[in-house]
Amino acid sequence: MTSQKIYWRKVALDSLWVIVAFLSVYAISSHYNFSDNFYTWARQYEQSVDVDEWLPALLASLVAMLWFAKRRINECRILIKKNHALLQRVLEVQESERKRIARDLHDDLGQYLSAINAQASSLMMDNDCSVSAKLTAERIVSSASHAFHATHHLIRALRPVALDDLGLAAALEHLVDSWRSLSSVSNMNVTSQNPTSYHLNIRGNIDQFNETINIAVFRVVQEALNNVSKHAQATRVFIHIHNQPNCLSIEIKDDGVGFNLSKQSSGYGLQGMAERIDALGGDLTITSQADVNQGNTGTKIYVQINTVTLNELAQ
Structure with missing residues (x-):
């Protein structure tokens, strides 16, 4: 909320x-x-006190209470705006730190892994090395290659390169394509033998927003797909993004097992998702049919962000 x-x-x-x-x-x-x-009772004091004069005093008291109430409402609105600004700053610092870590991983760890791979490969080609040494070098090359791919995947998770280079729409397409490939290769769905299918539908231009909004939308979709792969056991996932004249809406739904909203503790992923949307002044709604005993009809995440808020953030 x-x-x-x-x-x-x-x-x-x-x-x-x-x-x-x-x-x-x-x-x-x-x-x-x-x-x-x-x-x-008042007639007893009619000679000493004029009761009719109380009415202006009561009206003045009522006006004063209304003024104090209005001032309190304005103070609450100011506090909400400050809270949004503070939360937005925290998220910006978080993304900046993610970007720095991703750059350090690419520049430092990536170079070390490439050097290990090159040196081990040279040992494999050295005729003076024994067979056991070449086998060890081969295992080192394999381990370095796995570590390099894992590091590359971590870098993309920390900071999506496509988002900086190609825009939000292309970054989302790349994200969904990566989940399609991962699902078809490793078959992450435990219950069913069929890989999970991902469907992305984008309506309107979503490449017109600033970096703050792009990151928020991308992270929401990214976290939702992570939750689907870990918990939903879904066979189909639908991502609908619509940039309307008055608002930007995001809908992510699956046909998985769902969860009980009244019993499910707020995990870090859902909490982070809610914080990002709250920082943009938007609304986040999560529905899961499993909580009303209607079978495994999946989970739906719906996000709506007012265009006025987007324009204020873009200024």
């Missing part, structure tokens, strides 16, 4: 309490005939 939803939920709750208090006072006043009793 985003900060805006929490804010309006508190406003609705406060309004409900005001209505309940009003109805309670009205019922008690009607039951005990408060107006007539008050009139009888």
Whole structure:
């Protein structure tokens, strides 16, 4: 639940309490005939105090309370904006650190692995080396190659190169293609023998946003696909992204086992996803049919970000 939803939920709750208090006072006043009793009591002091003069004082008190309430609402809005700005700054620092780590892995570890691979390969080609030494060098080459591919995969997870070079749409296409390839090769679906199929549908131009929005959208889709591969046991995954005139919507749904929303603890992935959307002033909704005992009909993640918020962030 985003900060805006929490804010309006508190406003609705406060309004409900005001209505309940009003109805309670009205019922008690009607039951005990408060107006007539008050009139009888007030006539005792009619000579010394003019009761009619109380009305302007009561109205002034009401206006003062309304003014204080409005000021409190404005303060809450300012705090929400500051919270969004702070959260956005934290995410920017996080992405900057990811970028630095990815660069260090590429420049330092990548060079060391390439050097190990080259030196071990030269030993394999050396006729003066024994057979056992060549076998050891061959195993070193194989291990270095696996480590290099693992490092390359880690670098892409830390900082998607396609996002910087080609834009958001191409980066998402590349991300989905990588999951298609990984699913067809390793068959990550444990329950079914069929690989998971991934379907990406993009409507509208999504390459017009700044880096902050691009990273947020990419990370949401990335984390959702990670959750599908780890927990969903799905055979089909659909990703729909629509850039409308008034909002950007993201819908990710699968046909997996789902989970119970009332019992599922908020994991780091879902929490990070919610924080990113909250920083953009958007709404995140997660539904899973397994929580209402309707069978394994999968999970749906729906994100909606207002275009006005996007324009403010782009300035």
